[in-house]
Amino acid sequence: MTGALLACTGLTMRFDGLVALDRLDFTLDCGETVGLVGPNGSGKTTFFNVVTGLYRPTAGTVRLGDLDLFAKSPQTIGQAGIVRTFQRSRLMLEQSAFDNIVVGKLTSLDLGLTTNIFRRGRWRAEVDASIREVRSLAHRFNPVIADRLFQPAGSFTMIDRRRIEICRALIAKPRVLLLDEPSAGMTHDETRQLMGDLLAFRAELPELAVVLVEHEMDVIRRVSDRCVVLNFGRKIFEGAFDALMADRDVQTAYLGEDA
Numbered sequence: 001m002t003g004a005l006l007a008c009t010g011l012t013m014r015f016d017g018l019v020a021l022d023r024l025d026f027t028l029d030c031g032e033t034v035g036l037v038g039p040n041g042s043g044k045t046t047f048f049n050v051v052t053g054l055y056r057p058t059a060g061t062v063r064l065g066d067l068d069l070f071a072k073s074p075q076t077i078g079q080a081g082i083v084r085t086f087q088r089s090r091l092m093l094e095q096s097a098f099d100n101i102v103v104g105k106l107t108s109l110d111l112g113l114t115t116n117i118f119r120r121g122r123w124r125a126e127v128d129a130s131i132r133e134v135r136s137l138a139h140r141f142n143p144v145i146a147d148r149l150f151q152p153a154g155s156f157t158m159i160d161r162r163r164i165e166i167c168r169a170l171i172a173k174p175r176v177l178l179l180d181e182p183s184a185g186m187t188h189d190e191t192r193q194l195m196g197d198l199l200a201f202r203a204e205l206p207e208l209a210v211v212l213v214e215h216e217m218d219v220i221r222r223v224s225d226r227c228v229v230l231n232f233g234r235k236i237f238e239g240a241f242d243a244l245m246a247d248r249d250v251q252t253a254y255l256g257e258d259a
Helices: 044-051 074-080 097-108 113-118 120-141 143-147 158-170 188-204 217-223 241-246 248-255
Strands: 006-015 018-028 033-037 059-064 082-084 176-180 209-213 226-231 234-239
Touching: 006 044, 018 044, 018 059, 018 234, 033 044, 033 217, 044 176, 044 209, 074 082, 082 158, 097 120, 097 158, 120 143, 120 158, 120 188, 143 158, 158 176, 158 188, 188 217, 209 217, 217 241, 226 241, 226 248, 234 241, 234 248
Parallel strands: 033 209, 033 226, 082 176, 176 209
Antiparallel strands: 006 018, 006 059, 226 234
8 A cells, every 4th residue: 555645445334234334445546536426325425425434433544655544524525635526416406506616615715714814816816816726626627617607506517517516626736536426416418518527627637536426337447547446345356347347246246146
């Protein structure tokens, strides 16, 4: 595990008698995209929740480079450079696309009382800079979002809502991006478009590391450098996509003993 950007060892999460993560070892290198797959209930979202501090793990280690992030707060982990999206939309639908995106960088803005009351010029400059930054980021995913930046997020299509959520994560300039089923609720064509957007953006940021939870195997094949499969909280496979599809343990986990 030496040299990995994100390294988890023996990561365990118990809920009373249920073991959701069972001594999981996981690594992610700088610039790598790992597809994290497995049947429903296998521990994928629990892994995201533990790594981002929403759950306090029972045992193990979590490191981002030289930083020990085991059981740290979500704020500390986010500031260190790990951000995520959620399977179910977390957009504020009545708020503008700008509001939904800029909230991802609030920790870097000067929101102190002194600045907001006595240094209005500085505050205005920060707001103007944020508008330019959000508009530029949104334009890279879809110019329509940039043109309608101050319209309610609920007025956008499903694929554009997903783009807005991804922009909210990326505005924080993360080192690690965790994507939890970004294709949920979208058509196959919309999914292909969104993955194309992500691949294009990744080409501009070669050092960004991504973990993608996804049930669409074509998406995993298209974007992943390496695949990890979980079942009952344990890692049952790690390797290339073609090897994943031929692996007997993976087939059994998805299809049963008669696969």
